[in-house]
Amino acid sequence: MARLDIEFCGIRSPNPFWLASAPPTDKAYNVERAFEAGWGGVVWKTLAEAGPPLVNVNGPRYGALLAVDRSLIGFNNIELITDRDLDTNLEEIAAVKRRWPDRAVIVSIMVPCQEESWKAILARVEDTGCDGIELNFGCPHGMSERGMGSAVGQVPEYITMVTGWCKHYTRLPVIVKLTPNVTDIRYPARAAKAGGADAVSLINTVNSIMGVDLETLTMTPAVGGQGTHGGYCGPAVRPIALNMVAEIARDPQTAGIPISGIGGIGSWRDALEFIALGAGSVQVCTAAMVFGFKIVQDMANGLAAYLGAKGLASVAELRGRALPSVTDWSHLDLNRVSKAVIDQDKCIQCGRCHIACEDTAHQAITSTRNGRRYFEVKDEECVGCNLCVNVCPVPACITLRDLAPGEVDRRTGRVVSAARLDWTGHPNNPLRTTV
């Protein structure tokens, strides 16, 4: 039986599944239920400094992008960090940690960019007995207007500065949570590392407007006839998050820094994808908010089955295994040639591949043969672009076949070479560096 437990920047957890800092980890009641359900850890919903509690809107704070069958594709929120009293939160954190010593309890923090503010809260957080802290430099709505959250995460110098303070004032592991609302995620990650961060977590949510009510011509969700951009999450952001995780994992300046992967994770498969691209733990929010805490049992079950089937002893063995497959475009092998192949036994003759290719790609799929409906790839036109594979409604009906070295590409008439050739050495590249 494969082991699911992990160690993440010194924090031990019975499995890699943590609940992200968000409404599900708002208070002891929820966190207790999460631990009972089997979550390996939680990142407690972001604490604010002592004083009058924050206020949230008293109207819709969530919006969703739904498929026709109302399955959730994307989700957004304008909820602020905790609106509960600091003392209450700290007492509950301490009590929960005492009751669940084997679980990871990380405390998310967001206070103004003043050293005194951080110093004051860090000592009190450490006293709870928690396992680590996460710096919320990601929240893109509300708090960012007050100079916190993503307003910090978008300025690498601030990240380094605040991370440095935290490392100075606490012995707890420091995880820096990054905002995706930047042009290049590597800069904030490097800044976190420069400040001494023990780990980074990403992504926080993406600036978003969920839609417009076409009857009232009001953006949604709206409070009193007006709305504001929220933070976007859920399955739709997963590809964005995977890329950012991989960018940091393969950046020579940050390679090796522990990464807690976040963004649209709802199943063991999603989690494994993050881990394969370098994440050491994963955090979940949206899926739990849709289905409840029980999903962790299905995630753990699937993860264990996968590791067992692959003969892997632990989650750590899988970490980063897909990273070598990620590279820059300029290093892609331009000598490889693929052709789409349609399995006629599986084809249901909907013709989507044909019309997609005909109207928008390379006119490489037939629509008839001998006057009858028939969809077949024309190798002499096919560039192997994968569009047909993606629009086909039948799994594995259309696949790409890699031509073997020595075969002739009927589109170009050239024999496929066994040698590698990327753009850096391509004869058409005036700036080629290799021969």
Next chain:
Amino acid sequence: MSEQRKPDIRPGRLTAEAYAEHFADIAPPLTEAQAVLEASRCLYCYDAPCMQACPTRIDVPSFIKRIAEDNVRGAAEAILEANPLGGFCARDCPTEVLCEQVCVRNTQQGRPVAIGQLQRFAVDRLMASADNQIFERAPASGRRVAVVGAGPAGLACAHALARSGHSVMLYDAGPKPGGLNEYGVAAYKTVDDYAQREIEWLLGIGGITLECGWALTRAEQLERLRREHDAVFLGLGLADTHELRTTGESLDGVVDAVEFIGTLRQATDRATVPVGRRVVVIGGGMTAVDAAVQSKLLGAERVDMVYRRGPEQMSASLEEQELARIRGVSIHYWLAPVELLGEGGSVRAVRFARQRLAAGRLVADGEECILEADMVLKAIGQRLGNPVLTQCGLALRDGRIAVDACGRTSVAGVWAGGDCIAEGQDLTVDAVAQGLRAARDIDLLLRNPKNPWRD
């Protein structure tokens, strides 16, 4: 049949609740949530097979996409643009052998997209809306067209011509328009007086004058129509039914199935419609199924539907046959009626000879059986049965009016469509397609300043 007994044919076999339940909508309309979910199953196929399978070429992928996109009015527009009787067809079409038979989801999921149900959803929504006349009539052309027969072919033709700006005189022999939509189709397929509600909408286009109780019984009538109009369309349907040509056909209790269904459709109270305790329906088409099922629904104890060939040869689809069985009808194949047996002037039983195929022809194999019956419903097909047509000089083919690919008859200025023409398929949707085909041709000719057959 040793003991004397009276034939048991009577109305009021059931409670009021049972009648209401039995004749309720056979396929209750989809809710909005169901429609949107079902619409999402459509793959928006290229050159969609469903569209090709529809005689009126409704753009099925587009109307379904519009339902999914919360543009139900646009969906109805797509449907009615191709088929102004799309609401009726959605109820009556044997979709299982048309659009839904070729749906690619059959191959993938074993279940087609419910195209008929979605079509009904869209058209019903439009009809129920305040401003449901989506078509605007073209400026008056000054041309006059006579349409004889207000069944599906005539209605479709009249609507299209009126839309194009022509002035249409629409005649029907019956007391109400609608033809088989009103008198023929099973009651549970078209509840709430749908046929008349649809006709009201069709006439709402304007430019159509309806005259009921007008029958084509003399050759001079057609001559006069030709003189007084720029074109004439005949959508007469089939006025007569085939005879069994067996002894005993005139016995009491032997009823024409078309008539039986018509009576049932027109009855405001189903409890007034008499039905036998034991009913034998002879025939294998949709009329036979409709008559058999409705006999059962009216409270007949035993209903035998008897067809002289096998299940595959029946013109009623396998699904229709299944529906009949589910409703309690016993279907017998390979039996041909030989004699109707009577007692005291009333039918008591039917003697059948078992059939088999020999070199492609039906032959009796010598075995016989008798099915007892208080009522026998004849449903072995209809025929033109109007001698006036040949007197008018209309050429016939296979006993029905011969037309060319545009629906033109052998008489200049006269078009025909629906069941009365040789290619008639006995389907509402085919009749609509043929009515529209003729309307297109008539419109083109009327717009042509060098009208080839008048000038």
